[in-house]
Amino acid sequence: MTSEQREFKHFINGLFVGSASGRSFDNVNPVDGTVIGRIHEAGRAEVDAAVAAARAALRGPWGRMTVQQRTELLYKVADEITRRFDDFLAAEVADTGKPVSLASHIDIPRGAANFKVFADVIKNVPTETFEMATPDGGEALNYALRVPRGVIGVICPWNLPLLLMTWKVGPALASGNTVVVKPSEETPATATLLGEVMNAVGVPPGVYNVVHGLGPDSAGAFLTAHPDVDGITFTGETRTGEAIMAAAAKGLRPVSFELGGKNAGLVFADADFDAAVDGVSRAAFANCGQVCLGTERVYVERPIFDKFVAALKARAENLKPGAPQEAGTGIGPLISQEHRRKVLSYYDKARAEGAKVVTGGGVPDMPEALQAGSWIQPTIWTGLPETASVVREEIFGPCCHIAPFDTEDEVIRLANDTPYGLCTTLWTRDLGRAHRVARQIEVGLCWINSWFLRDLRTAFGGSKQSGIGREGGVHSLEFYTELRNVCIKYL
Ligand code: NAD
Numbered sequence: 380m381t382s383e384q385r386e387f388k389h390f391i392n393g394l395f396v397g398s399a400s401g402r403s404f405d406n407v408n409p410v411d412g413t414v415i416g417r418i419h420e421a422g423r424a425e426v427d428a429a430v431a432a433a434r435a436a437l438r439g440p441w442g443r444m445t446v447q448q449r450t451e452l453l454y455k456v457a458d459e460i461t462r463r464f465d466d467f468l469a470a471e472v473a474d475t476g477k478p479v480s481l482a483s484h485i486d487i488p489r490g491a492a493n494f495k496v497f498a499d500v501i502k503n504v505p506t507e508t509f510e511m512a513t514p515d516g517g518e519a520l521n522y523a524l525r526v527p528r529g530v531i532g533v534i535c536p537w538n539l540p541l542l543l544m545t546w547k548v549g550p551a552l553a554s555g556n557t558v559v560v561k562p563s564e565e566t567p568a569t570a571t572l573l574g575e576v577m578n579a580v581g582v583p584p585g586v587y588n589v590v591h592g593l594g595p596d597s598a599g600a601f602l603t604a605h606p607d608v609d610g611i612t613f614t615g616e617t618r619t620g621e622a623i624m625a626a627a628a629k630g631l632r633p634v635s636f637e638l639g640g641k642n643a644g645l646v647f648a649d650a651d652f653d654a655a656v657d658g659v660s661r662a663a664f665a666n667c668g669q670v671c672l673g674t675e676r677v678y679v680e681r682p683i684f685d686k687f688v689a690a691l692k693a694r695a696e697n698l699k700p701g702a703p704q705e706a707g708t709g710i711g712p713l714i715s716q717e718h719r720r721k722v723l724s725y726y727d728k729a730r731a732e733g734a735k736v737v738t739g740g741g742v743p744d745m746p747e748a749l750q751a752g753s754w755i756q757p758t759i760w761t762g763l764p765e766t767a768s769v770v771r772e773e774i775f776g777p778c779c780h781i782a783p784f785d786t787e788d789e790v791i792r793l794a795n796d797t798p799y800g801l802c803t804t805l806w807t808r809d810l811g812r813a814h815r816v817a818r819q820i821e822v823g824l825c826w827i828n829s830w831f832l833r834d835l836r837t838a839f840g841g842s843k844q845s846g847i848g849r850e851g852g853v854h855s856l857e858f859y860t861e862l863r864n865v866c867i868k869y870l
């Protein structure tokens with residue numbers, strides 16, 4: 380990537396534009412702490428311009444396209460992401476520091492797939508039709524038209540930047556909306572690159588817009604409070620969701636929220652032991668623990684508790700921290716020094732609250748060239764009460780607390796004792812138990828003998844404070860479209 384490409388401008392109405400205020404901030408590589416770019420910070424002027432462009436595009440050629448024409452364009456978007464796979468990979472890895480092996484298998488392919496999946500969904504979704512009798516003895520036909528909601532504000536986090544952004548932009552555009560995306564301030568690159576893709580394949584100007592900046596008093600807040608935004612879809616922290624919901628209340632704009640979690644992994648003594656260790660290890664440590672679906676609370680049935688703790692410890696200690704491109708790198712850095720300070724504060728709290736530190740608990744020794752990166756050790760604790768802060772609060776780092784349990788009822792109660800409700804993983808060979816427990820766990824997603832395995836046509840979202848609404852397959856259309864009832868009287 381050239382140095383010029385690492386000046387991140389906004390993408391508004393098909394053009395890359397800087398901020399009128401001249402304000403910008405650093406783009407930092409979490410691997411070694413170097414500044415690798417400048418990010419323009421949008422003020423109200425840029426947000427206004429992006430929303431105006433999105434509104435105009437709705438009324439322009441985009442709004443007049445047939446579903447067939449729109450979906451053909453989205454297929455081209457997916458193909459162009461795939462053609463520029465290496466550019467997207469380099470951009471994502473530079474921003475996040477995640478291992479190339481991870482980004483090349485998950486983030487970039489899913490970024491492309493999200494456009495194809497939702498193009499197919501929108502082509503195949505039926506709407507209802509009813510014939511009705513009329514009071515004068517005649518008949519009328521009622522049918523539903525599925526229409527786009529309008530201009531959608533898309534606010535994204537930094538942990539899976541392209542994947543989570545396209546997970547929203549894909550269905551939004553497939554449904555005929557236009558979007559203004561506010562990527563995380565930590566990860567501007569792939570959203571910007573997607574602007575080039577949109578232009579290359581002929582998506583009309585104004586359909587896809589990007590404004591960079593921070594949250595409060597910056598691009599995020601300006602966008603979510605903008606009166607001409609018709610709906611807001613957001614992935615991020617629960618507390619940020621509260622602020623966005625307050626902003627959306629003015630003008631009664633609907634929201635779709637994917638929020639935080641404190642997910643439990645339940646390991647029964649009859650589980651396939653190696654599969655459970657492997658699954659919990661991935662759920663706790665993949666992407667350096669920065670996955671909303673990750674497991675930070677593990678409950679293991681007492682007869683296999685000690686053996687499980689030892690096996691997970693071995694897995695954690697086997698994860699080699701290293702540069703993203705190095706073969707054998709098992710874990711990357713956290714996204715930033717600021718996030719590392721937060722995670723390390725929980726490592727301190729765990730000790731202060733009396734945890735036994737099974738492994739980790741600090742910062743790894745790194746070669747000199749990488750010492751300014753935000754590296755952290757995968758960490759396992761045992762011995763804490765359920766009231767401890769690291770057992771209750773989302774940390775979003777490569778860490779988990781493991782506690783023993785004795786009965787099915789007990790572990791269901793423990794798993795549900797949280798204000799969050801995103802997901803659970805359940806490890807057992809007993810099919811009856813699997814169904815029984817899945818029914819009683821208060822979450823949006825329950826994995827049995829697996830993790831992060833999902834058909835994109837299925838519903839995704841969280842219960843309780845982990846989200847509002849569901850996205851995925853046709854479920855996304857509940858937010859991105861409205862049904863207009865048309866009633867025509869036969870004459
Ligand atoms: P965050 O809430 O700090 O930031 C997310 C986005 O919101 C960023 O773009 C940020 O600039 C913006 N923002 C912040 N304050 C805002 C405001 N007042 N108004 C408008 N926009 C604002 O989250 P993060 O740190 O980027 O991501 C980590 C969090 O995201 C974790 O809590 C994690 O669980 C959650 N997450 C959830 C899911 C899910 O599917 N449920 C997926 C990924 C991440």
Ligand code: 6OD
Binds near residue numbers: 538543671833
């Ligand atoms: O796979 C998905 O569609 C999805 N929304 C994953 C979320 C991961 C959270 O970090």
